[in-house]
Amino acid sequence: MDGSLQRHVGGVRLVSLVTVETIQPEKVADLSYCRALEEGNILFFPRTPFELPEADRAFLLRQRQVGAGYHKNIAYRPRQDRVSGFVKQDPADAERLRQVLHDYSARVVAFATRLFPAYARAWRLDFASFSPQEEAGRALGLRARNDLLHVDAFPTRPSGGDRILRIFTNINPAAERVWLTGDTFERLAERFAVASGLLTRARRGGIGWSLRRLARGAGLPVGVRSPYDAFMMSFHHFMKENEAYQQAAAKERHTFPPGSTWIVFTDMVSHAVLSGQYALEQTFIIARESLALPAKAPVAILERIAGAPMA
Numbered sequence: 001m002d003g004s005l006q007r008h009v010g011g012v013r014l015v016s017l018v019t020v021e022t023i024q025p026e027k028v029a030d031l032s033y034c035r036a037l038e039e040g041n042i043l044f045f046p047r048t049p050f051e052l053p054e055a056d057r058a059f060l061l062r063q064r065q066v067g068a069g070y071h072k073n074i075a076y077r078p079r080q081d082r083v084s085g086f087v088k089q090d091p092a093d094a095e096r097l098r099q100v101l102h103d104y105s106a107r108v109v110a111f112a113t114r115l116f117p118a119y120a121r122a123w124r125l126d127f128a129s130f131s132p133q134e135e136a137g138r139a140l141g142l143r144a145r146n147d148l149l150h151v152d153a154f155p156t157r158p159s160g161g162d163r164i165l166r167i168f169t170n171i172n173p174a175a176e177r178v179w180l181t182g183d184t185f186e187r188l189a190e191r192f193a194v195a196s197g198l199l200t201r202a203r204r205g206g207i208g209w210s211l212r213r214l215a216r217g218a219g220l221p222v223g224v225r226s227p228y229d230a231f232m233m234s235f236h237h238f239m240k241e242n243e244a245y246q247q248a249a250a251k252e253r254h255t256f257p258p259g260s261t262w263i264v265f266t267d268m269v270s271h272a273v274l275s276g277q278y279a280l281e282q283t284f285i286i287a288r289e290s291l292a293l294p295a296k297a298p299v300a301i302l303e304r305i306a307g308a309p310m311a
């Protein structure tokens with residue numbers, strides 16, 4: 001019997017939802033919430049723990065997106081205060097959308113700063129997004145599909161070994177958002193990192209990486225993609241393209257009701273979105289140095305397997 005099946009049959013949960021009704025200050029102080037996330041659990045808030053004005057929510061529910069095959073979502077870049085991927089019919093609507101996403105991002109960041117002060121000291125604020133499309137039956141290319149299990153990697157924003165933490169909110173007035181989760185990165189890496197050949201390939205690319213790093217140190221404008229980033233990007237594709245894995249993987253279904261919020265390290269917890277419409281999301285890049293359990297970071301797991309630095 002396959003090991004993952006045994007775990008599943010044995011009733012061992014792969015990923016747990018840790019429900020938070022009210023935030024406990026002592027759990028903030030002793031890093032319990034950080035540890036729960038870094039162990040590969042999902043922090044689940046049945047009621048969204050930050051303000052989301054009804055008028056803003058009603059406005060978002062009216063939005064449509066342009067070129068839905070090209071832009072997966074409406075994206076908001078907090079650092080530039082700029083929106084992309086949205087149908088510009090009326091300039092007043094475009095300005096209102098920027099304002100609504102700006103306010104959402106600011107509130108979720110303030111909330112996350114209270115919940116994770118240790119992360120907030122060194123995190124990089126990444127994009128926020130709004131997904132107005134129904135996820136069930138979306139016509140997306142294989143690598144862009146949301147309904148296949150994967151761990152996240154961003155093609156345009158290499159993390160250099162830092163982590164991807166995402167906060168999601170279901171603003172649909174009636175429908176739940178349905179996810180599947182599978183194994184965490186640790187087990188996936190044990191099974192596939194070497195066997196797939198991807199770890200070796202990423203490290204071979206890394207010879208150029210140390211030279212490029214030196215060049216950048218000398219002030220030359222070269223892109224630096226670490227072996228870690230090369231591995232994570234290729235592993236994202238490998239998972240989605242591996243039909244046998246998708247079929248056989250032990251999976252659990254999670255339903256996130258309207259008005260709920262959940263937080264997860266998506267570079268660690270394999271996940272897929274089966275259905276749902278109208279979700280808000282803010283991404284944070286969490287510095288490796290600020291983790292409570294640094295040995296559980298994907299970069300540390302890969303470095304153990306490789307016996308060499310990856311970022």
Ligand SMILES: [Fe+2]
Pocket residue numbers: 150151152266271
């Ligand atoms: Fe994802």
